[in-house]
Amino acid sequence: MNRFFDIPSDLQHSWLGLIGLHLREALLPVLGGLLLALPLAQLCVRLRWLYPPVLWVTTVLYAIPSLAFFVVLIDYTGQTELTVMIPLTVYSLVVLVPAIVDGVRSVPQETLAAATAMGFGPVRRYVQVQLPIAVPAIIAGLRVATVSSISLVSVGMLIGNQGALGNLLHDAQIYNRPELAWNSVLTTAALAVLVDALLVGVRVLLTPWMPSGSGATRTRKEATAR
Amino acid sequence: MNVLHFVTSFFTDGAHWSGYDGIPTRLLEHLTYSLEALGLAALIGLPVGLVTGHYGKGGNALTLLATAARALPTFGLLVLIVMVAGFGMLPVMIPLVVLAVPPILVTTYEAMRSVEPSPVDAARGMGMRESDILLRVELPVALPLILGGLRSAAIQIISTATIAAYVSLGGLGRYIVDGLYQHNYEKVVGGATLVAALALATLAVFWAAARAAVSPGVRQT
Amino acid sequence: MSGLDSPGNGLNPTVPPVESGRKSQTRRVFGVLIRIDSVTKRYPDGTVAVDRLSLDIPDGSITVLVGPSGCGKTTTLRMINRMVEPSEGTILIDGVDSRQQPVNTLRRSMGYVIQNAGLFQHRTVVDNIATVPRMLGWSKDKSRARARELMERVGLDASFAKRYPYQLSGGQQQRVGVARALAADPPVLLMDEPFSAVDPVVRKGLQDELLRIQEELGKTIVFVTHDIDEAVKLGTMVAVLRTGGRLAQFAPPAELLSDPADEFVEDFLGADRGIRRLSFFSSAGLELLTAPIVAIDATAEQLAARGATEAPYLLVTGLDGRPLGWSEPGGLTAGQIDAGQLLPYGRPFTAGQDSLRAALDCAVLSPTGWAVAVDAEGRAAGVVSQAAIGEAIRGAHAHAHAAGPEAAQKATTR
Known part of the structure; x- marks a missing residue:
């Protein structure tokens, strides 16, 4: 067990240090992705024709292997965290844009009409009505994007140890210490589960009007009850 | 412009078109890995998603399972399995399947749940067997969403199957990994372009499959 | 409305006076x-x-x-x-x-x-x-x-x-x-x-x-x-x-x-x-008056004869027998009846086929208080007053009451 947390000194970080680094490298891109996705999604809601091409472009960008993406970026941003974070930002768009578009579209027309009738301007309506109602869908997207981002950071190890917890994999191989690989995988997975749970908590806090538990199952049962 | 230059020089180099390291061979290898992984993931995700979705039970357990699978880092898993079990197909297949099962499983479950209850009620009232209700009433309606889940799993697999090269196997990842170590960016960019093109082709295949398999009565935007 | 009022659509020709x-x-x-x-x-x-x-x-x-x-x-x-x-x-x-x-x-x-x-x-x-x-x-x-x-x-x-x-x-x-x-x-x-x-x-x-x-x-x-x-x-x-x-x-x-x-x-x-x-x-039992009906081409003698009926109004029909509208007896001049000047006749009911509800509705809707009955082809079959319909309703109730206990027993199973 001791050897499990015995991090080789060449990584220049403690275990907790690696965790902090990992979270930064994984979460900042998702945040950036969200900031990009919000206006992009709104644009797609407004201009329906824009949505399919945006989906195709994000999907193809998403399909570019992370390693290749990193390597191409090294020319511009060097072997830095930024090189890892830029692709992760781009990848998060493929999940976040559809999530926000679907969420905003799921707001019933009557609700929007009611808001307009009450004198909400387009901006206020977006911020105070559409966005809050879209929160569950947006957070569902954030969960997938975050967990996948946390997983992908590890690949950064291949471009000069920019993979935070993933760097343990490198040392595991050169020092032939499998427990370091275990540490990397388990810690990363635990981080992902933790952040995911945190996001669920945020969802519950932000949407007190939603029934807890799976709403779909309940309504269906009720529909067949009588 | 740099990248574009790499792309053209990669594809115009005749040496990249033949032999065991030629594009056709690598493409075929990549396709084989991807199809195998997708097939395995579908074999696990589809039946479980269909049945749980049909009965509407176990949704929470399913979400938990999918979250856990998503949380496992693909690259870390690959290195770990190689270290524990040695080189071979297994270290590649396990991470790819773990990667692909959650989208298939979750979308299939949700697609089945999204089917309107009234046709199911009508079918049951007409005396249709449960298996027929699942396969002939719910599945055709849920199919567009299910295909969407399979498509997203396929794209992730194709992109990620490049890791096979890291453990000395073939596929398009060969160009990327070799290019990285040889500082040959032309190879890296060429390989990435091929992967992206393959992903694009996959999108087209799924689009065509949806056109062919989904009834015109099931309108999906 | 006529659907509600004629549940059988006249499929049973031998309609008893009470139930249709x-x-x-x-x-x-x-x-x-x-x-x-x-x-x-x-x-x-x-x-x-x-x-x-x-x-x-x-x-x-x-x-x-x-x-x-x-x-x-x-x-x-x-x-x-x-x-x-x-x-x-x-x-x-x-x-x-x-x-x-x-x-x-x-x-x-x-x-x-x-x-x-x-x-x-x-x-x-x-x-x-x-x-x-x-x-x-x-x-x-x-x-x-x-x-x-x-x-x-x-x-x-x-x-x-x-x-x-x-x-x-x-x-x-x-x-x-x-x-x-x-x-x-x-x-x-x-x-x-x-x-x-x-x-x-x-x-x-x-x-x-x-x-x-x-x-x-x-x-x-x-x-x-x-x-x-x-x-x-x-x-x-x-x-x-x-x-x-x-x-x-x-x-x-x-x-x-x-x-x-x-x-x-x-x-x-x-x-x-x-x-x-x-x-x-059923409206079959209603006594329909045909005397207050005149055709649009009625002669002066016909008009004079109709003027003496118990109805305060005359129903003018077209040449095909379909109702056109009501008029006061004095307001008609032979050969010069203007269909546009007539009072509307509301909605007619089909005699015998429609129910008393339809007949009553017609009388209530008619500006003259009289309902117009037509035959299956839409030709005027007669007119009936609210009072006459009220009489028929009372009669039907009495009849139903007499038949009631026995009918109720048959219908209620336990």
Whole structure:
């Protein structure tokens, strides 16, 4: 067990240090992705024709292997965290844009009409009505994007140890210490589960009007009850 | 412009078109890995998603399972399995399947749940067997969403199957990994372009499959 | 309105003076097809949806289960085809316990129609209708031929055959739903609020169509609705259920309207049950006056002769005999009658075919207070005053009362 947390000194970080680094490298891109996705999604809601091409472009960008993406970026941003974070930002768009578009579209027309009738301007309506109602869908997207981002950071190890917890994999191989690989995988997975749970908590806090538990199952049962 | 230059020089180099390291061979290898992984993931995700979705039970357990699978880092898993079990197909297949099962499983479950209850009620009232209700009433309606889940799993697999090269196997990842170590960016960019093109082709295949398999009565935007 | 007022659409030519058309069939002795015997449905959480319900559902007629939400009417229906299993009691189909046969065999022997039709959106109209025949092992061709036959039966144009449900209106979808339920020619049809989701005009059309189909095919139909008007219009027998799943009254609609069992039923029937009950009295007994009718080309002598009738107004008809409008006797000059100057005559009723309710409605709507009766071709058959209709209503009530106890006994099964 001791050897499990015995991090080789060449990584220049403690275990907790690696965790902090990992979270930064994984979460900042998702945040950036969200900031990009919000206006992009709104644009797609407004201009329906824009949505399919945006989906195709994000999907193809998403399909570019992370390693290749990193390597191409090294020319511009060097072997830095930024090189890892830029692709992760781009990848998060493929999940976040559809999530926000679907969420905003799921707001019933009557609700929007009611808001307009009450004198909400387009901006206020977006911020105070559409966005809050879209929160569950947006957070569902954030969960997938975050967990996948946390997983992908590890690949950064291949471009000069920019993979935070993933760097343990490198040392595991050169020092032939499998427990370091275990540490990397388990810690990363635990981080992902933790952040995911945190996001669920945020969802519950932000949407007190939603029934807890799976709403779909309940309504269906009720529909067949009588 | 740099990248574009790499792309053209990669594809115009005749040496990249033949032999065991030629594009056709690598493409075929990549396709084989991807199809195998997708097939395995579908074999696990589809039946479980269909049945749980049909009965509407176990949704929470399913979400938990999918979250856990998503949380496992693909690259870390690959290195770990190689270290524990040695080189071979297994270290590649396990991470790819773990990667692909959650989208298939979750979308299939949700697609089945999204089917309107009234046709199911009508079918049951007409005396249709449960298996027929699942396969002939719910599945055709849920199919567009299910295909969407399979498509997203396929794209992730194709992109990620490049890791096979890291453990000395073939596929398009060969160009990327070799290019990285040889500082040959032309190879890296060429390989990435091929992967992206393959992903694009996959999108087209799924689009065509949806056109062919989904009834015109099931309108999906 | 005329549909509501003439439930039988004159299909029974020997209309007795008291009850019109289809309703008279309650006098015929029906066999019992479905016997619900002290059935209770209790859910695991303790709620009781249906409480010791007993009903004998007669063969070859429409039995309507009606009541407010939570009265267990849908649960009762769903227990018949075992979509819901009773907690206690038995349901006998043709004398046999419904649990005797495999559940899917039971269900395939009963048509099932639900609120939003529940069509299979991935199948065309013919293939939707052919579902049960295909399940029963009929060939594809035979099933489709049968489906096309049924499309005609439910009033759907053959051009709809290859369409998908999303290409149909709500009313058309519901017609497909009915056709699908009839496809394997089951003796029983279970209908769960089938017409609730369509607009009133379409609903009326569907109701008339159902009555016609029932006349033609003689199915045993169990029909659930929360709409008492629909229950009264469609039902040969109506079971009113109260919240908590108990039977409040089981009677033919006319009896329900005249003798509600208790306050609950009376409340549920609404304020104007007296007027609505008139739907069940034929207008055949009304004494129609023909003297106050003049043709538009009437001569001065004819006009003078008509002026002396008991009616304060004259009804002017066209050359084809159809009514044009009312006029005061003095206001007409032979050869110069201007149709545009006449008072409107409101809505005529069809003598003998429409009910007293329709006749009264016509008189109330007419500016002169007199109702115009027409024959089947729309020609004026006579006129009748509000007073005369009131007289006929009193007469009909007295007659019904005399026949009442015996009729009630026949209708109420227990």
